[in-house]
Amino acid sequence: MSVRELSFAQAIQEALAQAMEVDPRVFLMGEDIGVYGGAFQVTGDLVHRFGEDRVMDTPISELGGAGVAVGAAIAGSRPVYEFQFSDFSTLAMEQIVNQAAKMRYMLGGKVSVPIVFRMPCGSGTGAAAQHSQSLEAWFGHVPGLKVVEPSTPEDAKGLILAAIDDPDPVLVFEHKLLYKIKGNVPEIMYRTPIGKAVVRRNGKDATVVASAIMVHKALEAAEALAKEGIDIEVIDLRSIRPIDGATIIESVKKTTRLACIYEGVKTLGIGAEISAMIAESEAFDYLDAPIMRLGGAETPIPYSPILEKVAVPQVDGITDALRNLVKGGF
């Protein structure tokens, strides 16, 4: 099996291309995804390979564009709709939340809505409050949607392909700072299972549950702490809905400590859900320290690079917090 090094963006592009090659129903829609290649060059040159009928530039019209994609999905096509920034999905909430998510249930199971929404998200690009949000927990709150968030090029490709195969609406959150990271990616078509977390680093002293770019920051913190003799286990959540409770519960039973690290606003976020899940599970009895959440600050993302940096968890803060988690206790 051939494995090459690709960037996160290239891995997604390869997934899109492979899906379009094998299934004529698959097509791409979005703003400036054609000759421009997408705001983050994810679709790149695909329009030259597949033509304008399958790599469709839409007007700047998120409600209409996303809704047309939902309608096409119900009627038998397999659209992949790119929001230029996931923030712009707020303009299309009606079609995502009221229509795509509920159509199957409302209609008694008579239709499926096989649509993929690609959601470039996250801060760190100096684009300020309306281009930097992490809204995955919002969508994770809606039964009928599936929400995934890859952290590596390999999973980016595998989750995009799994999302395209999936008969239900899937939102793929792509942290913008990850687009340029590189990693090994198999050339074949493969699927990363939706709903399965993965342990990125084995450890015995504490469990970190992180997603997207926070996985990388947590791994960096874990390496620093290893030099101090502290052994951190890092779980890459990968899927927000459905969430892989079993992997997290088993890990916490082993390490007896839990930290949830995510970029979305801390309050009512992913960490709240994971914390509550542990509190409700048999792992609660194993805890040797209070559960810790490190999330985004309770603020819109600011423009100033100094402020932007402190608005979301960074490696130094994570390292300190994890040290305290392990050294502290109740």
Added chain:
Amino acid sequence: MPASPKTTSSIKGPNARPFYAKHNAEQLKEALRRMWLIRRFEEMAEDSYVRGLTHGTMHLSIGQEATAIGVCMDLTDKDYITSTHRGHGHCIGKGAEVRYMFAEFFGKEEGYCRGRGGSMHIADPATGNLGANGIVGGGLPLATGAALAIKQRKTKDVAVCFFGDGANNEGAFHESLNIAGVWKLPVIYVCENNQYGMSVSTARSTAVKDVATRAAGYDMPGVVVDGNSIADVNEAMMAAMERARKGQGPTLIECKTYRTKGHSRSDRNRYRSKDEIEDWKQRDPIPAFEYDLQAHGVMTAAEAKAIRAGVEKEIEEAFAFAQAGTNPTPDSLLRDIYTAGSAA
């Protein structure tokens, strides 16, 4: 203004209207039968609600039947429709069976949505009915997308989008029509202008007199027809379908009509006068069509009577079928949120 019930149209000879020239007697009588079926279905639905047999809410389209049938009567199962919260007529027009519609009202497993949708979500994808919608304007992008899927498959089918005058001020209306105009999609937008978005008249809500005027902004024909005349509605549809099937793109048809019942059960009719309602009741589309068919010898009085009797029987049987239906079991609450076998 809408035609009086006693006005007849030419159906034979060189001046024959296309509506009569194109349809045979059986098709015309079937159209009338379906109009009666809508009327009696809704009257029965309202009655069962008043008697406490069904719960929730419903939106009646009594008075608008000519639009539903005039639009749907020439569609095939491969043509799509999207409907609205006031959508019983569209469903019956597209071929839905009233027994399964009543079963949905009763929340039964036999219902079109297995009791999960109720009045506002009746759908039958097998016959191209992609469903009513509880969100004003919600169906506009969906029908446009269905038209895109048709274009991708390179068939000659069409997608028809019913929406009310209330939806024409939603962003979804404008975004959908623009996309359909740019991409020349085979979609027909049918505005049922029944004069009020809940309580607010189009004069108070809409900057233009005719919704059809807005078609110009999206490079498609916009036509206004008497929505209480099945012939007028259907002839506008013929032209729109021909245009769509030739790849020439979308059309906006505005059907001026009226709902003689209130918006929903909570409506106390404080925003319109009794005279206005009475005036429109005099323009009831069903007796008008029945009169035309008899005046021109398409149908005898006895046949008209037989059609009504047949509808009565169908409604009674359907109602009994629905009442005797199967209740969902509580353990089925989470069924069909996701497709079976997929990650959930």
